[in-house]
Amino acid sequence: MVDLAETGTKPATNTSRSGAASAFYGMSRQATVAIAVPAFGLLFWEIAVGAGWFSGRLMQPPSRVSATLWGLLRSGELLDHIGITTVRVFLGFVLGTTTATLTGALTGYFGLVRRLIDPSLQALRSIPSIAWVPLFILWFGIFEASKVALIAVGVFFPVYLGVSGAILSIDRKIVEVGRIFRLSGFALVRRVMMPAIFPAYVLALRSGLGLGWMFVVAAEFMGASEGLGYLLVDGQQLGKPDQIMAAIITFAVIGKLTDSLLIAATAPFLTWQDCYRREG
Amino acid sequence: MLTLRNLGKTYGNGVRALDGFSLDLAPGEIVAVIGGSGCGKSTLLRLISGLETPTRGIVEFDGEPVNQPNPLINLIFQEPRLLPWLTVANNVGFGLAELDGDDRRQRIGAALKKVGLGELGDRWPKELSGGQAQRVAIARALVTRPEVLLLDEPFSALDAFTRADLQDHLLDIWSETRPTLILVTHDIDEAIVLADRIIVMRPWPGRILDEIKIDLPKKRDRASVSFEAAKRQLLTSLNASLQPAAVCTSTIAAFC
Ligand SMILES: Nc1ncnc2c1ncn2[C@@H]1O[C@H](COP(=O)(O)OP(=O)(O)O)[C@@H](O)[C@H]1O
Ligand SMILES: [Mg+2]
Numbered sequence: 134m135v136d137l138a139e140t141g142t143k144p145a146t147n148t149s150r151s152g153a154a155s156a157f158y159g160m161s162r163q164a165t166v167a168i169a170v171p172a173f174g175l176l177f178w179e180i181a182v183g184a185g186w187f188s189g190r191l192m193q194p195p196s197r198v199s200a201t202l203w204g205l206l207r208s209g210e211l212l213d214h215i216g217i218t219t220v221r222v223f224l225g226f227v228l229g230t231t232t233a234t235l236t237g238a239l240t241g242y243f244g245l246v247r248r249l250i251d252p253s254l255q256a257l258r259s260i261p262s263i264a265w266v267p268l269f270i271l272w273f274g275i276f277e278a279s280k281v282a283l284i285a286v287g288v289f290f291p292v293y294l295g296v297s298g299a300i301l302s303i304d305r306k307i308v309e310v311g312r313i314f315r316l317s318g319f320a321l322v323r324r325v326m327m328p329a330i331f332p333a334y335v336l337a338l339r340s341g342l343g344l345g346w347m348f349v350v351a352a353e354f355m356g357a358s359e360g361l362g363y364l365l366v367d368g369q370q371l372g373k374p375d376q377i378m379a380a381i382i383t384f385a386v387i388g389k390l391t392d393s394l395l396i397a398a399t400a401p402f403l404t405w406q407d408c409y410r411r412e413g
Numbered sequence: 414m415l416t417l418r419n420l421g422k423t424y425g426n427g428v429r430a431l432d433g434f435s436l437d438l439a440p441g442e443i444v445a446v447i448g449g450s451g452c453g454k455s456t457l458l459r460l461i462s463g464l465e466t467p468t469r470g471i472v473e474f475d476g477e478p479v480n481q482p483n484p485l486i487n488l489i490f491q492e493p494r495l496l497p498w499l500t501v502a503n504n505v506g507f508g509l510a511e512l513d514g515d516d517r518r519q520r521i522g523a524a525l526k527k528v529g530l531g532e533l534g535d536r537w538p539k540e541l542s543g544g545q546a547q548r549v550a551i552a553r554a555l556v557t558r559p560e561v562l563l564l565d566e567p568f569s570a571l572d573a574f575t576r577a578d579l580q581d582h583l584l585d586i587w588s589e590t591r592p593t594l595i596l597v598t599h600d601i602d603e604a605i606v607l608a609d610r611i612i613v614m615r616p617w618p619g620r621i622l623d624e625i626k627i628d629l630p631k632k633r634d635r636a637s638v639s640f641e642a643a644k645r646q647l648l649t650s651l652n653a654s655l656q657p658a659a660v661c662t663s664t665i666a667a668f669c
Binding site for chain 1: 462464481482483484487488490492494496497498499507508510537538539557
């Protein structure tokens with residue numbers, strides 16, 4: 134994506150403390166802080182159910198939910214569901230981001246293309262995406278294709294907006310540096326514009342991925358026999374709130390995990406960023 | 414040989430930033446352009462660099478018209494404008510894309526050393542001070558060995574010490590390959606220290622008001638009598654440039 138030959142990682146200047154050990158220490162401390170709130174919430178929930186403050190039948194306590202999770206995991210069922218849902222999200226994400234990146238780049242770069250198709254895309258964007266479901270089922274059938282298509286639609290719009298918006302807000306001053314060195318056309322795009330929008334692009338990918346995880350549920354609601362969304366529907370139909378909660382928690386964990394993966398994969402190319410970040 | 418013939422630029426909003434600007438520059442000459450803010454100095458450099466096309470007139474370099482950026486003409490902006498995603502070394506080497514390996518590394522190293530930053534090649538732009546960043550910008554322009562170097566108030570954001578230091582550096586660098594320098598500045602001392610000729614501009618529309626020759630040997634002593642004399646002459650001329658023009662009608666004079 135970005136010109137790695139130039140942008141690539143550089144020999145680390147050791148401005149921060151030192152070595153991998155302290156990096157690990159910092160990360161694990163961050164994780165401890167991040168886990169504190171959910172841990173406290175779970176504890177309260179368990180105690181509340183135990184004390185009979187609310188009904189344990191509909192609000193299964195964490196101990197019960199984790200037992201269900203463990204059962205699903207041991208039987209291998211959970212991994213199957215995770216696997217199929219992840220594949221759907223992945224395919225929809227790839228399809229959605231590819232088309233969104235291409236259209237976003239074209240509308241951001243060429244004024245004519247922008248005037249031609251951006252208004253229509255903005256109109257399409259305001260259609261509640263669930264409205265596509267019946268149509269996609271008619272077009273692509275009830276199986277995988279319609280699900281992937283729906284997810285791709287969900288991923289498309291934030292990525293499209295992010296890319297075209299980022300291109301339109303590239304600093305003229307930096308483009309002029311490229312022009313002074315006689316860059317134009319694709320060389321200017323590759324050496325100046327692409328790296329300039331990269332941080333915004335990563336953010337757009339993250340919103341796209343988040344929406345992918347949301348849309349997979351909608352997609353799996355429209356008839357699936359496998360997947361985390363199916364676990365939800367099944368839990369409702371058979372009156373198993375613990376299974377519903379187990380699926381919800383799995384969504385939270387996997388969603389966060391994939392987001393962190395995306396951040397980790399792009400972080401080495403963003404060390405140059407000069408950002409305001411308050412600690413504490 | 415750089416020739417500016419009757420250059421004029423009117424922006425889309427109707428501002429006549431420059432009008433009837435003519436100047437001949439000999440190779441190796443150092444010309445300072447001085448004048449109040451908004452009198453078209455940046456516009457002048459943008460036209461010479463080919464970033465902007467003139468509305469009237471022509472820029473000729475070695476007999477060829479310049480209407481787009483030229484490999485032998487480089488512009489150093491008022492701000493460093495480093496590319497934040499490139500290390501200092503790669504910023505300096507930005508104009509050497511067709512070169513790689515040892516040759517490239519060696520040219521970058523030499524350019525960095527010239528501006529006194531030999532050690533900082535591995536840093537990110539965000540890790541530099543304002544003066545260091547501007548040095549990197551100078552190195553980036555030098556590395557392609559331009560014959561004309563345009564500088565748009567390059568030291569205006571720096572403190573007095575750093576500025577004097579960089580002025581000396583600029584002279585050292587100039588004396589090696591002797592490019593033509595056009596230095597836009599609003600610093601009177603800077604103009605007199607560096608330039609062979611000083612062009613005083615006046616605004617609305619931007620044009621030449623006066624031209625002052627400085628016939629002192631380079632590495633000028635700021636405390637010498639002749640320096641003081643040149644300064645007085647320049648100040649008089651600058652005062653005139655800031656007076657409302659005689660041609661201004663009473664209505665326009667309100668904006669002058
Ligand atoms: N891109 C532009 N569009 C419209 N007007 C401009 C533009 N750039 C500069 N100007 C106007 O042209 C005049 C000269 O500007 P400039 O060349 O930047 O002056 P200086 O560098 O001497 O301060 C100013 O009045 C300014 O407002
Ligand atoms: Mg200016």
